[in-house]
Amino acid sequence: MTKEDFKISLKKALDGLIDFTQEMVTNKLPHVYKFIIKTNCSYDGNELEDDEEIYPDDKINESSSINPATELTVIDYLWRNDKVPQWINVQISSCDSNFSYITLECCGRFSALLNHKDGPFRGLGPNIPYRYIDQDSGELLVKVDLNKINKS
Template identity: 30%
Template sequence: MNKSDFLYLLLGTSYASFKFAKRYISNDLVPEFRYDIELNISNDDPNLTQFTIYPEDNGKKYFNLEDKEVVAILCRNNKVPVWIDISVSKSDNEKTILSLLCAGRYTSDKNELYYNESGSGPFGIKSPNLPYGYKEGIKFKL
């Protein structure tokens, strides 16, 4: 996947995640996005041969990134993580922070991307972290 295609998917799923989060949270969200990334949370076996794996990514986290910085980190040699869970995690009056939890397996094969059939490539839109005791239909603050 080239960087411009990845950026397109990132921006589209960011907006979709933003809209989805409004069902759950009472915060006033603004459509100015920044990203927190957690790499290789799947802790994949470096001996896998079907995918490219970067064991040096274990435990790496990045905070408050702009979209182009995300692309530079996650799109490597036209390969991207096979799945990236995206969700709203924080907000203030100036920006909405989206969390990107990333698999450690990278591929250039679109058929290997978990959410490709739904049109979002590697991105799976998730709800914000629900608070303890969450009751369906009652909005909460982040």
């Protein structure tokens, strides 16, 4: 995967993410965003295969000095030696009046040989507690405040 392909893949993952999440939350989500990068979110104790690499010393999480990151920082940081994390979960985790903050939970294994034709990104909805979801239908009972549910 080229660096440009990675950038395009990120943009595709972000297309519609804010609108999709907006349907479930009471917050007004800005269409301008910053990123929270979380590395090594996978179990990587199994033997490496093919071209895989790991970076076990990466300790990037919410409180890292790299966060919140710009799109350019995300691309520069996660694209290494022509390789990217094998999967990256993409989810809006909070917002303020200026930005929607998108968490990127990244696999610890980097590879150029991805199993996903559209790249490593997987868009997810917000983390909504079960009490807000009808257990029979799976329907959302009420929109939630994104900033409050992620602090509880």
